[in-house]
Amino acid sequence: MAKKSKARKKAERAAKKHPVAALIIVLLLAALCVGGYFAYRFYLEQNPETSFVLNGPDAYTIAKNSVYDEKGATATYNGEDVSSEIETSYSKDGVPCETVFTAEPGAYEVRYEISYKKLEASLTRLVTVSEFETASFSVSFLELGNKYTGDSVYVKAGEVDILIDAGSRQSSASAIGDFLRQEGNVEDGKLEYVIATHAHQDHIAGFVGTSSVPGIFDQFETGTIIDFAKTEATSSIYTNYVAKRDAEVASGAKHFTALECYKESVEGAQRVYDLAPGITMEILYHKFYEETAKGNENDYSVALLFTQGNNHYLFTGDLEEDGEASLVEKNDLPEVVLFKGAHHGSYTANSDALLSVIKPKVVCICCCAGTTEFRPSVGNEFPAQAAVNRLGQYTERIYVTSLWDPDAEGGVRSLNGTITCRSSFGNGLEDFVVHGSVSDTILKDTEWFKANRTWPTRAS
Numbered sequence: 001m002a003k004k005s006k007a008r009k010k011a012e013r014a015a016k017k018h019p020v021a022a023l024i025i026v027l028l029l030a031a032l033c034v035g036g037y038f039a040y041r042f043y044l045e046q047n048p049e050t051s052f053v054l055n056g057p058d059a060y061t062i063a064k065n066s067v068y069d070e071k072g073a074t075a076t077y078n079g080e081d082v083s084s085e086i087e088t089s090y091s092k093d094g095v096p097c098e099t100v101f102t103a104e105p106g107a108y109e110v111r112y113e114i115s116y117k118k119l120e121a122s123l124t125r126l127v128t129v130s131e132f133e134t135a136s137f138s139v140s141f142l143e144l145g146n147k148y149t150g151d152s153v154y155v156k157a158g159e160v161d162i163l164i165d166a167g168s169r170q171s172s173a174s175a176i177g178d179f180l181r182q183e184g185n186v187e188d189g190k191l192e193y194v195i196a197t198h199a200h201q202d203h204i205a206g207f208v209g210t211s212s213v214p215g216i217f218d219q220f221e222t223g224t225i226i227d228f229a230k231t232e233a234t235s236s237i238y239t240n241y242v243a244k245r246d247a248e249v250a251s252g253a254k255h256f257t258a259l260e261c262y263k264e265s266v267e268g269a270q271r272v273y274d275l276a277p278g279i280t281m282e283i284l285y286h287k288f289y290e291e292t293a294k295g296n297e298n299d300y301s302v303a304l305l306f307t308q309g310n311n312h313y314l315f316t317g318d319l320e321e322d323g324e325a326s327l328v329e330k331n332d333l334p335e336v337v338l339f340k341g342a343h344h345g346s347y348t349a350n351s352d353a354l355l356s357v358i359k360p361k362v363v364c365i366c367c368c369a370g371t372t373e374f375r376p377s378v379g380n381e382f383p384a385q386a387a388v389n390r391l392g393q394y395t396e397r398i399y400v401t402s403l404w405d406p407d408a409e410g411g412v413r414s415l416n417g418t419i420t421c422r423s424s425f426g427n428g429l430e431d432f433v434v435h436g437s438v439s440d441t442i443l444k445d446t447e448w449f450k451a452n453r454t455w456p457t458r459a460s
Helices: 002-017 019-043 170-180 201-208 236-250 258-263 321-330 352-358 385-391 447-452
Strands: 050-054 059-063 073-077 087-092 095-097 106-116 119-130 137-141 153-157 160-164 190-196 221-227 254-257 272-276 279-283 304-308 311-315 338-340 362-369 398-404 412-414 419-423 432-436
Touching: 050 106, 050 119, 073 106, 073 119, 137 311, 137 362, 153 304, 160 170, 160 272, 170 201, 190 201, 201 236, 221 236, 221 258, 236 254, 254 258, 258 279, 321 352, 352 385, 362 419, 362 432
Parallel strands: 059 119, 160 190, 190 221, 221 254, 311 338, 338 362, 362 398
Antiparallel strands: 050 073, 087 095, 087 106, 106 119, 137 153, 137 419, 153 160, 272 279, 279 304, 304 311, 398 412, 419 432
């Protein structure tokens, strides 16, 4: 205590003798304390919040000659996106290269490194280029043999046969069955998958048939039936559909709702079905699988996404604007090569919310163009001017099956006819072919369109 007292006394005497110097020392000490705090707080953080993650799997395989999708990595430092600081390098068998080269098989390492303040790390991704084959894929949008608009779409994935809907009337079972039995289609008499999107006549009547025309369930063996999770239908067509479906199940078919598939809540139900090499069928989710659609049966529609290699194909039944909004919200939808024009090209569907995400390259619409069956008001007949306006922002390649013509026999004639789209490898539009049984003319170049619709000006 004596020593401390003497030191204090000396300091006090020095302060009295040199008051300005003492004040400067105090100020310097205060500045050092404040500066030290801010340095610690902003520059020398002990535990900064950081992240450095791969976007996607650590390793994956892509097909030879396919497009390489660089999923990359992202990084943050205390909430700041510092992904631009990441350095990416590539090597094959230990030899540096510019990128993943997909023209020949091989194994690559993609390395991501970052050195930013206290964030110093590296991540690697392994990419294998393989010679695996992607099976061929085709989609046929069928003409249904009458003047009524409806859906029936035949999908062939490798050797797997899929039928989505069987409209438009019970008698359409004849035209649908004849097409399915054509050479190269359902050659073994079995449809591996049948999807009934919703309980409207123009989508399920052909499953029932007539007293003289057996329904599709009677004409073909069925492996798995997937249909709508909810309905408010009470029609005789719906009742007869359920009876035919249940009889098929009693004969050995499996039956799941779209919701059961999405949640995989029943044994055997799957969200994603592997159909053939490189081809999958995914059951997409939207809220009307579980919520009431307020009397709009269309919004109960089953939505499907097929993927073949790098190609995606989207089918949404008759989903309308609310259903499409939920589909966008609940799924990570890709851009698609092919989109089945929703609800026969109605103005109540094909919304900007959906189209701005999927950006379709080709659109095929099942309808009788100009029919007043559902939309008698000018401009709203299928395909509606409003739908054309929105679809036309993304593609000119719009095709339509039939043309309503009250002067023609039966009130209908072909526009494109049955439209078949094929891809051998699933590599974008490079090998994607569209062919109509009657015409390959795109909608905007048809005489009906020129007389009844206008092509939109594309937004800049």
